[in-house]
Amino acid sequence: MTARTRRTARTLAAFATAAMALASLPAHAQTPQLSDGVVKIGVLTDLSSVYASVAGQSAVEAVRMAAEDFMKANPGIKVEVVAADHQNKADIAATRAREWFDVQHVDMITDLASSGAAFAVIDIAKQKNKIVIATGPASSDITGAKCSPVSIHYVYDTYALGHATGDAMAKQGGDSWFFLAADYAFGQALVKDTSEAIKADGGKVIGTVRAPLNASDFSSYMLQAQSSGAKVIGLANAGGDFINAVKSANEFGVTRGGKQQLAGLLVFLSDIHALGLQTAQGLQFSTAFYWDRNDETRAWAKRIYARTKKMPTQIEAGDYSSTMHYLNAVKAAGTDDTAAVMKKMKELPINDFFAKNGRIREDGRMVHDMYLVQVKKPSESKYPWDYYTIKATIPADKAFRPLAESACPLVKPPAQ
Numbered sequence: 001m002t003a004r005t006r007r008t009a010r011t012l013a014a015f016a017t018a019a020m021a022l023a024s025l026p027a028h029a030q031t032p033q034l035s036d037g038v039v040k041i042g043v044l045t046d047l048s049s050v051y052a053s054v055a056g057q058s059a060v061e062a063v064r065m066a067a068e069d070f071m072k073a074n075p076g077i078k079v080e081v082v083a084a085d086h087q088n089k090a091d092i093a094a095t096r097a098r099e100w101f102d103v104q105h106v107d108m109i110t111d112l113a114s115s116g117a118a119f120a121v122i123d124i125a126k127q128k129n130k131i132v133i134a135t136g137p138a139s140s141d142i143t144g145a146k147c148s149p150v151s152i153h154y155v156y157d158t159y160a161l162g163h164a165t166g167d168a169m170a171k172q173g174g175d176s177w178f179f180l181a182a183d184y185a186f187g188q189a190l191v192k193d194t195s196e197a198i199k200a201d202g203g204k205v206i207g208t209v210r211a212p213l214n215a216s217d218f219s220s221y222m223l224q225a226q227s228s229g230a231k232v233i234g235l236a237n238a239g240g241d242f243i244n245a246v247k248s249a250n251e252f253g254v255t256r257g258g259k260q261q262l263a264g265l266l267v268f269l270s271d272i273h274a275l276g277l278q279t280a281q282g283l284q285f286s287t288a289f290y291w292d293r294n295d296e297t298r299a300w301a302k303r304i305y306a307r308t309k310k311m312p313t314q315i316e317a318g319d320y321s322s323t324m325h326y327l328n329a330v331k332a333a334g335t336d337d338t339a340a341v342m343k344k345m346k347e348l349p350i351n352d353f354f355a356k357n358g359r360i361r362e363d364g365r366m367v368h369d370m371y372l373v374q375v376k377k378p379s380e381s382k383y384p385w386d387y388y389t390i391k392a393t394i395p396a397d398k399a400f401r402p403l404a405e406s407a408c409p410l411v412k413p414p415a416q
Contacts, residue, residue, distance in 0.1 A: 031076045033335050035105070038078040041067065041323065042106040044096060044121065045136065046113040047085035050214040050240040054268040055113045055136045055315045058308040062316040063110060065304060066323035074331060082106065086117045088213060093117035094124055101128040107336050108133060108326055111319055115139035115186040122151045129338050133326060135318040138238075138266055139189040140401060143365040147408035150338060152345065154366045155318035156288045158186070159401040161265050162194030164286035164394050168372055169232050169263050170201035177203065177263075178230035180221050180245055182237040183210035190236040190265050206230045215241060218248040226254050231261065238266040243274050250279055268313040272387045277378040280387075284374045289314040289354055290388050293371070300353040311385040321354035322366075358396070363408035370399040 032039075043063045045055045060083040067079040082104065086093035093112070100106035101124065109125065112118040113136035125132045125148070132151040134142055140157040166177075177198055181187035187210065195205045209224045222245065225233045233254065235245050242264060254260050264271075264285040272280045291301035291311045304312050304320070329344035330336050350358035355368035373388040381387065403411060 032330055032333070034077075034330075035107075035336055038080050039108075039327065039330055039336055040080045040082065040104065040106045041326075042097075042100045042104075042109045043081060043083040043111050043319075044086050044093060044100075044109050044117070045083070045111040046088050047083075049088045051088065051113045051136065051238065053270045053274070054239050054313050055111055055319075058304075058310065058312065058316050059111045059113075059136070059319045061307045062304060062312065062319040063323045065307065066320045066327070070324060070327040074327075077327075077331065079327060086113070088114050088117065090116045090120035094120040097121040097124040098128075101125070101130050107131065107338075110134075110323060110326075111136050111315070113137065113315075114184075115142070115189070116184055118142060119146060119185065122146070122148055125150050131326070131338055131341065133322045135322055136315045137186065139185050140193055141185070141189060143361075143363040143406070143408055144401075145407040145409075147363050147406075147410055149410060150342065152322070152342075152360055152364045152366060154322040155314055156266075156286075156370070157365070157400065158189040158193040158265075160288075160370050160394075160399045161286050162190055162192075163197040164370055164372055164399065165263055165265055165284065166194040166197035166203075166234075167201060168284060168286075168392075169261070170198055170203045174232040174261055174263070175201070175203035176206055176230045177232045177234050178206045178225045178228040179208040179234045179236050180218070180225050181208055181210050181234075182241060183212050186238070186266075187236045191234075194234060194236070194265060211237070211241070211245075213241065215244070218245045219252075221245070222248040222252055222254065226252055226260065231259070232263050233260060234263045234265055236265050239268070239271070242267060243271050246271075246275055246279065246283075255282075268315070269311055269385070269387065270313055272375055273310070273385070277376060277381055277387065280375045281377045282375060284372065284391070286370050286372050286394065287314050287388075288368070288370055289317040290371060290373060290390065291317075292386060292388070293390065296353040317354050321350065321352050324352065325350055361403055363403065363406050363411050365400055367396040367400045369396050370394040 043060045108131040110133040115137040118134045118137035135154045140159040142153045267285040333340040333344045346360045358368035360366045372392040
């Protein structure tokens with residue numbers, strides 16, 4: 001055998017060895033097998049209505065930033081992001097979801113902003129066997145009686161929000177409540193879940209008044225709440241409706257005499273920014289995320305601020321975190337197949353700026369710590385967007401409805 005022949009033989013052997021090594025690698029170490037050569041994510045949110053300030057275009061930017069960060073770390077995987085406005089209408093949300101799945105080959109829809117839109121989109125996703133990650137909606141029924149094998153509820157829900165705030169206020173003497181609630185699925189669920197916590201602490205619910213979404217005037221509703229004599233007026237609404245309700249409460253001097261308190265049940269940083277600390281000071285509520293909690297949250301918040309020119313809400317933080325978790329699951333699964341990706345999402349822990357040791361349960365609920373916060377007085381705020389004092393950390397296993405109490409049909413009953 002000549003020297004040249006020997007070199008050729010060695011080269012061929014090296015190629016063969018490399019090929020065998022590559023073939024032996026686990027699927028997640030190779031480029032995923034994507035159905036259309038791309039992972040396509042749809043951000044379906046409120047871009048023009050009452051929840052635009054808490055999700056909206058900033059939510060789209062958070063998802064896009066996650067996709068860009070993932071592609072930088074994984075240049076062999078292409079990710080596309082599309083966005084649309086559902087206008088807080090379930091029929092528009094369902095129509096858009098169907099078109100995205102059927103025509104544009106979207107693999108996952110996220111955000112959704114409202115519970116009505118979420119239920120409509122999840123129904124379509126079940127038919128099409130596609131993934132939905134609800135970050136904006138709050139109804140605990142998303143992982144309760146209406147849970148599905150293709151949907152995940154990521155940031156908060158009415159159980160966590162209602163129980164944390166209701167329990168905290170009750171223990172401070174707020175043992176009688178009157179609710180001003182949004183008149184649709186989210187408001188109904190929030191009243192129900194908060195009432196459970198209040199009654200468990202020995203309190204009582206005097207009554208509830210329901211206002212339509214995006215109401216222009218809260219005067220009559222607030223007067224009913226004020227005349228009820230309840231120690232706590234629970235605002236079971238969000239976004240622009242919450243802001244207008246608080247303004248109405250101030251106009252009528254609801255809290256001026258010290259006999260009544262306002263409790264926000266779903267409050268966002270953008271709400272406090274719009275109201276100002278002079279108006280919002282003293283409000284207590286629970287949240288899944290605060291940008292100024294630690295160095296890690298501050299570092300991420302400054303990055304998204306550079307794109308949106310405002311500090312992020314809990315929805316935007318959840319949009320980024322959940323999108324990155326989804327994409328990492330696609331990589332780990334080696335495919336964008338729905339069942340394989342959902343399996344990986346439930347197997348992989350979530351450890352990032354948003355949550356530590358978070359996990360997705362069999363009912364689709366992502367469980368993580370929540371935080372009880374109080375809005376600072378103007379004199380306590382030291383720099384822009386310095387709005388909250390964290391009063392308590394609520395551990396993940398205490399924050400969300402126990403799996404043993406779940407109405408989700410996917411949850412296996414305990415062994416007898």
